[in-house]
Structures are given as structure tokens and as C-alpha cells.
Amino acid sequence: MPQLFRPVANTLARASLVALVTVPIGAMFAGSALSRSSANTKVGIALEQPVPFSHQHHAMELGIDCRFCHTSVEKGPTAGIPSSDTCMMCHSQIWTDSPLLEPVRQSYATGRPIRWDTTGDVGWTKIAKVPEFVYFNHSIHVNRGISCNYCHGPIQTMPLTYKGKPFFMQWCLNCHRNPEKFLYTDPQFPQLSGREQVLHLYYKIQAGGLLSPREQALSNGTDYTPTPTELAEGRKLVAKYHIHKSSLEDCSICHH
Numbered sequence: 293m294p295q296l297f298r299p300v301a302n303t304l305a306r307a308s309l310v311a312l313v314t315v316p317i318g319a320m321f322a323g324s325a326l327s328r329s330s331a332n333t334k335v336g337i338a339l340e341q342p343v344p345f346s347h348q349h350h351a352m353e354l355g356i357d358c359r360f361c362h363t364s365v366e367k368g369p370t371a372g373i374p375s376s377d378t379c380m381m382c383h384s385q386i387w388t389d390s391p392l393l394e395p396v397r398q399s400y401a402t403g404r405p406i407r408w409d410t411t412g413d414v415g416w417t418k419i420a421k422v423p424e425f426v427y428f429n430h431s432i433h434v435n436r437g438i439s440c441n442y443c444h445g446p447i448q449t450m451p452l453t454y455k456g457k458p459f460f461m462q463w464c465l466n467c468h469r470n471p472e473k474f475l476y477t478d479p480q481f482p483q484l485s486g487r488e489q490v491l492h493l494y495y496k497i498q499a500g501g502l503l504s505p506r507e508q509a510l511s512n513g514t515d516y517t518p519t520p521t522e523l524a525e526g527r528k529l530v531a532k533y534h535i536h537k538s539s540l541e542d543c544s545i546c547h548h
Contacts, residue, residue, distance in 0.1 A: 328458065338452035339417045342395045342408045346451045355498050358440070358491065366487055369429040373416065376400040419455050420444060427548045436533050437475050437486030439493055442467070445513035448494055456513055468540035472526030473518050475533070476506060486533065 445456020
């Protein structure tokens with residue numbers, strides 16, 4: 293009786309069994325890597341806007357207070373986007389003929405929101421956003437002393453705004469589970485409230501003040517591991533602000 297299978301069939305059978313296990317696992321790892329890459333999260337990628345706005349120029353070089361544009365960041369769930377009237381407080385006097393600011397001038401003249409010059413669509417490209425099923429309140433975090441840079445990266449150095457952090461659920465929970473790692477007060481100014489501490493960092497950077505290792509990491513938008521002493525101070529702030537760590541992991545905190 294002739295042989296039905298050649299010797300190579302054994303090798304092919306073994307290889308197919310290995311592939312049956314490794315291919316799905318490899319596909320899962322590849323999918324996970326792709327979903328966490330900047331191609332999907334847009335972290336570090338400056339997106340096109342109808343008007344190129346520089347935080348570096350306005351916040352650091354000119355020293356404009358963040359709250360001048362983001363009027364509701366201390367008292368509302370959203371930071372707020374400045375109206376064309378706000379922009380024109382300055383730009384009715386300077387850069388009055390700049391073609392880059394034409395959308396602003398048109399919006400101010402017509403009373404309609406800023407539109408894209410190329411498509412005519414209304415609005416800005418939103419950079420930092422969470423899914424529709426996630427609730428985030430800026431004022432709660434700012435008034436507890438959570439720096440903008442924890443979430444937005446080195447926003448004060450961005451000539452064009454980009455997303456500083458990926459906003460993964462695990463990343464949010466790390467802060468909710470360990471708030472003492474992220475709460476601090478400048479030891480030179482212990483009387484500062486949480487809200488004042490957030491803004492004080494930018495004043496200090498603008499003035500060229502000496503930054504602590506934590507403040508330098510915040511300024512650079514990099515991670516920081518607090519010292520045991522800093523953790524102890526953080527725990528005191530957790531108690532001071534009446535933060536109940538056990539409830540911060542409740543689903544209802546972020547998913548109303």
C-alpha cells in the first residue's frame with residue numbers, strides 16, 4: 293500500500309499546532325500594543341486647529357493666567373474655551389492683520405463661533421477628552437491641588453497643544469487609589485490652598501524659581517515617585533481635604 297503522508301507532514305502538523313496557540317496570543321498582544329500607541333491615543337501628536345494657539349507663548353512668555361481663558365476650571369466640570377471676545381481683548385490691538393487670526397476676527401464680527409477656513413466647519417479639534425460614559429470634574433481636582441500637568445503633560449511648554457496622557461482607566465485609578473502620591477504643597481508656602489498650589493507652580497516656573505524634584509517632573513510632564521516624607525505629607529492632605537479613598541474606586545464616581 294503506498295504511503296499517504298510524506299515525512300514532512302509531521303513537521304507541518306506540529307507547526308500548525310504551535311501556530312494555533314501562538315497566533316491568537318500574538319494577535320492580542322499586537323492589538324493591545326496598537327491600541328496603546330500614539331497612533332490610537334494621539335498622545336504627543338499636535339492636531340490641526342482652525343487657529344494655531346501656543347500655550348508656551350501665552351502662558352509662559354506673556355505670563356497670562358490660565359483662568360483668563362479657562363474661566364470655569366476652578367468652579368465647573370469643564371475648563372471652558374475662551375470666546376472670540378476674550379481673544380479680541382488683546383488681538384484688537386496686536387497682530388490685527390495676521391492671516392492666522394482671520395477666523396477669530398470673523399467670529400467676533402459676525403457673532404458666530406470660530407469656523408475652519410478650509411472646510412467652514414464650526415469648532416476646535418478637541419485634544420483632551422474622555423469617553424461619553426466617563427464623568428470628569430475639573431474643579432474637584434483643581435481645588436484639591438491636582439496640577440493640570442498631571443493630566444495634560446507640560447502644557448505650559450507646548451507651542452501647539454497635544455495630548456499629554458492617554459487617559460486609560462488604569463491610569464486614572466492609580467491616582468484614585470493612591471491620592472497621597474499626587475497631593476503636595478510647596479514647603480516654602482504651606483499656607484497655600486489646593487487651588488492656589490496648582491497656579492503657584494506656573495508662577496514659579498515663569499519667575500525662574502528653584503523647583504523641587506517633584507515640581508521639575510511636573511514641569512516636564514514626567515512621572516515622579518514621592519519620597520517617604522512626601523507620602524506622609526500627602527496623607528495629611530488626604531485627611532485635610534476629607535478625601536475618602538475607599539469611595540474613589542466606586543464605579544459611580546466616574547460613571548454616573
